[in-house]
Amino acid sequence: MKRVQKITAEKLLKVKAIKLQPSNPFTWASGWKSPIYCDNRKLMSYPQIRNFLKVEFARIILEKYPQTDAIAGVATGAIAPGALVADVLGLPFVYIRSSPKDHGMENLIEGDLKPKQKVVVIEDLVSTGGSSLKAVEAIRSNGSDVLGMIAIFTYGFQHSVDAMHEARVELTTLCNYDAILDEALATDYIDESELKTLQDWRKDPENWGKPHKNIK
Numbered sequence: 001m002k003r004v005q006k007i008t009a010e011k012l013l014k015v016k017a018i019k020l021q022p023s024n025p026f027t028w029a030s031g032w033k034s035p036i037y038c039d040n041r042k043l044m045s046y047p048q049i050r051n052f053l054k055v056e057f058a059r060i061i062l063e064k065y066p067q068t069d070a071i072a073g074v075a076t077g078a079i080a081p082g083a084l085v086a087d088v089l090g091l092p093f094v095y096i097r098s099s100p101k102d103h104g105m106e107n108l109i110e111g112d113l114k115p116k117q118k119v120v121v122i123e124d125l126v127s128t129g130g131s132s133l134k135a136v137e138a139i140r141s142n143g144s145d146v147l148g149m150i151a152i153f154t155y156g157f158q159h160s161v162d163a164m165h166e167a168r169v170e171l172t173t174l175c176n177y178d179a180i181l182d183e184a185l186a187t188d189y190i191d192e193s194e195l196k197t198l199q200d201w202r203k204d205p206e207n208w209g210k211p212h213k214n215i216k
Contacts, residue, residue: 008175011049011097012153017042020184022197025209032207035194035201036180040124040152044080054084056174057150061089061120063174065147069117072096074108074135077124081152085122096121096135108138115143121183122150126171129160133167146171153180155202177202 012018019026043049045080061068070092071080079095086093094111113119119139123132126149136146148170152161156177164171181198184190190198201208 002179005041005173005175006183007052008056008152009179010187011052012038012040012175012180013183013187013189015042015046015049018153018180020180020190020194020198022190022194030207031091035198036155036177038125038153041080042078043152044126050081050084051208053081053152053174056160057081057122058083058088058182061085062148065118065120067118067179068120068147070113070119070144071122071214072113072135072139073122074124074132076108078151081124082122091115096138098131100132100149109142110203112116113144117144119144120147121149121169123149124153126151126154126160126173129163133163133169136169139171150174155205157202157205195198 017038017040019037021037025033025035026037028034043053066089068089069120071082071086073079073093073095075095075097082095083093092112094109094113097108097110099108121139122130126132132149136149139146142206146169149172151173152173153175154171154173154177181190181195184206185195
């Protein structure tokens with residue numbers, strides 16, 4: 001798996017699906033300041049990378065979850081990779097909305113997912129784990145069984161690790177934060193001082209970059 005993580009890290013950095021800017025941080029939608037930005041939707045524009053992802057996802061599913069009945073992608077970033085791997089495996093595909101439609105059947109699950117079916121969830125990115133676990137909850141509420149979750153990348157925040165464990169969800173990822181940092185350092189994308197900044201960010205991402213208050 002280490003080899004797959006290294007190869008995936010190389011691809012993510014090469015096409016700038018992941019960008020590292022320790023000295024010029026990004027601002028996430030949550031308001032967090034971050035030295036890293038991930039946009040895995042870009043990967044679908046590269047046929048060779050697209051093929052690599054679907055093959056690796058399929059390999060993991062066949063090895064770990066051979067009893068899989070259906071694949072579920074988490075909207076919107078994991079719809080495309082989820083559909084690709086479902087096609088490779090010849091399995092039904094559904095996707096899970098972040099919120100129900102405001103018209104028609106008001107579906108949260110789009111597609112035909114039957115109760116008691118065994119499902120593998122596909123994610124493009126796991127950050128805090130909140131949206132990923134909402135998808136798991138929707139599948140379980142449908143009466144279906146979640147065998148596990150596979151994602152392209154995770155930041156590895158302790159909060160998300162704890163949340164996955166508490167929800168009894170096994171998470172497997174093709175790449176992770178440590179693999180990205182290793183590859184970035186090895187290829188001189190970052191230097192040692194920037195590495196420390198990136199490592200410090202993950203310890204407390206919510207408060208990283210905020211000015212320290214003077215205590216009188």
